[in-house]
Structure formats: C-alpha cells, structure tokens
Amino acid sequence: MFEYVDDALDAGAHREIERHLEGCAACAEFAEALRAPLDHAEDWTRAVLSRTASDPCAQAIDRLPPWVDGDLERFDAKLVGGHVEHCAGCNALAGVLRTMREELPQLAEIEPDIAFVDDVLAATVGASADIPVEVPLPWIARLDGWFAKLMYRPRIAWEGAYVATAFLLLLVFFPGSPLAGVPSKALDITRQSPNKIEQPFVAFRTNLDVGAQEAWFSTRTAARSLVVRASAESDDAYRYARRGIGTLWDRFASDPLTDETQATSQHGESK
C-alpha cells in the first residue's frame, strides 16, 4: 500500500491494487488517509484502527462506568482516558455517566400521600394496642396464592370428588383395609332385636333372685338346726339360742314351717 501511494510499483502491480481498491472500501479509505496531509492525523489514526484492530470504542464504553467512578487500575485508567480525550462520542458518553451518577439517586424517594403514615400506624401499633386488625402472616399470603391458583382450575370439583371416593373405597371396602368390617358390623347392630339386648340383663336379675333365695333358705335352715339342737339339750340352751338369733326368730316363725320346725316351735312355747 505504501509503495502504491508513493507510485513505486510497476504497472501490473499498480493496476492490480487499483482493481482491489475499487472493491474494498476499507483499503480505499486507508489509501486516501495515507495520501492525506499529516494535519489530519486523527482521521488517519481512525483509518488505521478500523483497518487493523477491533473497534476501540466498544472496549472503552465497557470500561467507562468504572473509569468515571475512579475504580479502574491506573494503567487501564490511562488507556481509557487517552481514548476519551480523542473520541467525541465516548467523551460525551462519559459526561452523561457523570451526570447520571448525580441525578439518579434523586429518583430514590417518592413521597406518598399524607394519610400513608397514619394508615401504617393503624395497621401496626394501633392493631397491637386496641384495634384487633388481622395482619396476614407471610405463610398465609403464600397459602392464599396457592389456593387461589388451585381454585381457578375448572376441574377441581371433579378431582376432589374422585380423590374422596377413592380414599373411602380404599379405607372401607378394600379387602384387608383396617376398617373393612365396619359397614357389616354397623348393619348388625341396627338389626339387633330388643330381646337380645335385654337377655343378659334378665339373666342377671334371675341369677340375683336365685342367689338371694338360696342364701335365705340356707341361713334359715342353719338357724332352725341350731334351735332344734338347743331344744334337745335343755331349756336353758333353747332360750339362749332363741335370744341369740334375736329378731330373726319372728321372721323364721312367720315363715311357713316344715313339720320339724313346727314341732320345735311348739315345744319352745310350752316351756
């Protein structure tokens, strides 16, 4: 390229380069820049850079924010500073970044309406003091969201009925389930007759009556035996036995007497 610009090439090479320049804008620009006087060094530099390295602006823009903040390493800061000094676009962008840094924090606070603080106090301090305001807990809010999402599904009613039926079937009617015999037992209970229920009670009463009667007869028999023996011994023994049995004597005497006891009582009265 330098020989071309200096017309130091032979005719063939010269024509070949000219043909190339007709189709390559970058090389044509480079050739033009080489021909330009040295006071257009800035364009020349840009032309060289565009022909050789990648776009330096893209790399400078990536480093502009930390450069504006003063967070770059010294060497990188000098590189970026050197580029910004000669690049109007990046210089302007750096200015925007500096102004942004000053103005963006002003967007942090937006004052709400004057009733906001009162409403917050009523929902917090006022709630804990006098007014029982229900403050939703975070897990309730999450549960609410989950439940709302669930209820929006149109098949929820069918799904719920299906699950409940399947659960009931497995619990009660499936062989081997823990409550498998409950329905048949319940049916038996409802079919039971009153006699079956009363039977045990009647038997208890009968046993009680029989037991009481047997006790009475055995006690009376024992008492009468004592009287007979006492009478056989002596008058004193008879009177002693009668006195010992006490009020029971009248009861024994009032009962229907057998031949034996009747004879005993006549003997005692005559004495």
Place this chain on the structure above:
Amino acid sequence: MLDVTTLIARCRQGDALAWEALVRAYQGRIFGLARHYLRDPEEARDVAQEIFIRIYQRLDTFQGDAKFVPWMLSLARNCCIDRLRRNKVRTPEHSVPVEDEPHIAAEGPTVEDQVATGEKHTLLYAALENMSDTNREIILLKEIQGLKIEQIATMLAVPVGTVKSRSNRARSDLARRIRVLDPSYGV
C-alpha cells in the same frame, strides 16, 4: 434524622413514637421502590403499607450489626416481587406467562410525580422505560437506591462479579439511551 440503631431498639421495646419516626424517615424510599416495581400507584401504596407491616413484624429478627437499609430494601423487594407474581397468578384470563424474573414497571411515576420531582427526571424515566428488566433492576438497586454491589449480590443471589458486569452494562446502556433522547444531556 435520628440514629437508626436507637430508633430500632426503641421500636422493639414498643415505643410507638419511635416507630412513627422510622416510618416517616423511610416512607419515601419504600414508596419510591414500590412505584418502580409496580405500575399502579394505588397498588404501590398498598404494597408499601404491607412492607412496613412486615418490617414491624420482623424487627426482632433484624440483626443489629447489619445495616438496616439493605435489610429493609431486600424485604421491600421481596414484597414487590411477591405481589407481581400474585398478580400474574390471579389474572389467568390475560394468559401472562410467568417469567423467571419479575417485570418491573416500565412506566415511571405519574405526571404529578414528575412535576414534583422536576422535569429533568422525565428524561431519565423515559430512558429507563425501554431497558430490559434485568438492567432496569440493577439501575434501581445500585444507582437509584444506592446499594453496594455486595449487598445486591446477596439480594439477587448471584456472584459479585455478575453484579459488577451487569451494572456496567446497564449504566452504559442507559447512558446511550439518554444520549439518543437528548444529545445535550451531560454536556
């Protein structure tokens, strides 16, 4: 402004005056963050109130050695994102796909807010409008709310290096957009 550590200690003791002072000190910041995340001013107000209720409930869990503002803003961000996700779930008729990252309101504050904060902010809001959600959130947390990179990395659960690179790209992106809207800005 009163010392935040003392205010929080008093709030934990049940001092209602201290709590009121804390709310007044940070209501602008919390409402501003909510407005940047949510479109509707009424919804932002509702969320801002919910944020303060959560702060009130969780004051006992705040570790005194940590900074209060990052803790508060992290809690506020979570509330805003929860509300954004709930809104998407509750409006299925719009068929809004649930994104991995929440959509931050592209529209800035209302005209009244803009008048209140000055017309110079109109340009900033207009430039923020067309940014991606990721870049906009980084600008919101770092440049607007002033959080440090390490704090943002904890909040977003990403490495510090990721936050740094995202921040640089977001700032360059915003600067380019501002230049397109107003070439004289920053000159």
